[in-house]
Amino acid sequence: MALPAGPATAPPPRPAPAAHAGHATTAAAPSAAEQALRLQALLGQHSVLAAEFMRGRIRGDENFAQSANAALGRNTDAMTQLLRDLFGDATARRFAALWAEHVVELFTYARGLADQDDAVRAEAREELIEYEQDLAGFFVDASHGRLTTRAANRAMRMHVDHLLGQADAYAARDYPAAERLYRESYQHTYELGGTVAGALLTGRDAAALRAPIWRLRSQLGKLLAEHVVLVEDVTRAAVTNSPDFSAAAQMLNGNTRDLATAMDSLFGAGAARSFQSLWASHVDQVVAYAAAAAARDPGRRDRARARLHELEGRLAAFLENATGKRLRSTSLSDALLAHDQMLLRHAEAFAAKEYGTAQQMAFETYEHMFELARLLAGAFGATVAARLPVGGAETGHGAMAGVVERS
Structure with a gap:
């Protein structure tokens, strides 16, 4: 894997902490690029918490499942607030409703696995397919078409397939497959955050993410x-x-x-x-x-x-x-x-x-x-x-030379 590396200039400074009493100052809001990285982090975390929540339910470990469910709710709240900050209350409310239903059906699917009830699993899968299409439509609408319907549907379907696949494998005690899908789910959903952020942001904000x-x-x-x-x-x-x-x-x-x-x-x-x-x-x-x-x-x-x-x-x-x-x-x-x-x-x-x-x-x-x-x-x-040498990219440090910006 070749990682990009930036110029010697550092990224914009983080917001300053709130001042002590008697020194009223307003902290700068995070940049759009900072918010985009935050969306990646939260989406990757969602995949992990959802998998842990489903596994706790499959094992019958209700205390663990409840704690994972609470963490999943906290993650959803954080994503909703992030979208509210970036795009307003109406967008955030629509996302929250769709995302909550998506989480409920993941729980239902895990319950079907725990109870060995194929009918419950099948119904949950059908509901998830519907919600993933609705979520894909939400991201397409929010991007004003910069994210295509086909790409959004494919990404959301892969997200759900990863989570259901890892749960199926875990219930079947196929742990190598379960863990591989657990990791793939995190990686895919994290990268999905970058794709979504790049489509939702415009102009210089979107360009900053490519630096x-x-x-x-x-x-x-x-x-x-x-x-x-x-x-x-x-x-x-x-x-x-x-x-x-x-x-x-x-x-x-x-x-x-x-x-x-x-x-x-x-x-x-x-x-x-x-x-x-x-x-x-x-x-x-x-x-x-x-x-x-x-x-x-x-x-x-x-x-x-x-x-x-x-x-x-x-x-x-x-x-x-x-x-x-x-x-x-x-x-x-x-x-x-x-x-x-x-x-x-x-x-x-x-x-x-x-x-x-x-x-x-x-x-x-x-x-x-x-x-x-x-x-x-x-x-x-x-x-x-x-x-980096003064010459062209071909004389640089391995795979890095072509992607490092010079100041």
């Missing part, structure tokens, strides 16, 4: 957030000693390889090998901590935490060196520490069956990855741009 720095942020965000999703999937399996552990671990390994491929595209094969070794070790220790939490073994937990702390420092030093100190190891260590602490708290809460807390930590960890992607994209893009 290398924004594409780099988008792709790094996708991979890093997917890392969180898949780590949490594996840790849940580790905690419960469930039979889908090996299949989930294979998907997580795939994400690690994709991140390493991105590093190869940006910094070369040697850096990619170093990164992959460090990142894989980091993943192993998070999973080891989860297993120790489930076993209530404080000694193993402490050893995993200590090993993670060491790896945080090594990863930070690696990234500082790779970016020519455009990223400082001290701030990176803090960011990686926060990432690991959230993952460990998720594992502890899940092991204690405190599913609401686990979902809250999953939300926070997922969103934190987009902050990290913003930080990394600015430094990565500047680093690659700075070392």
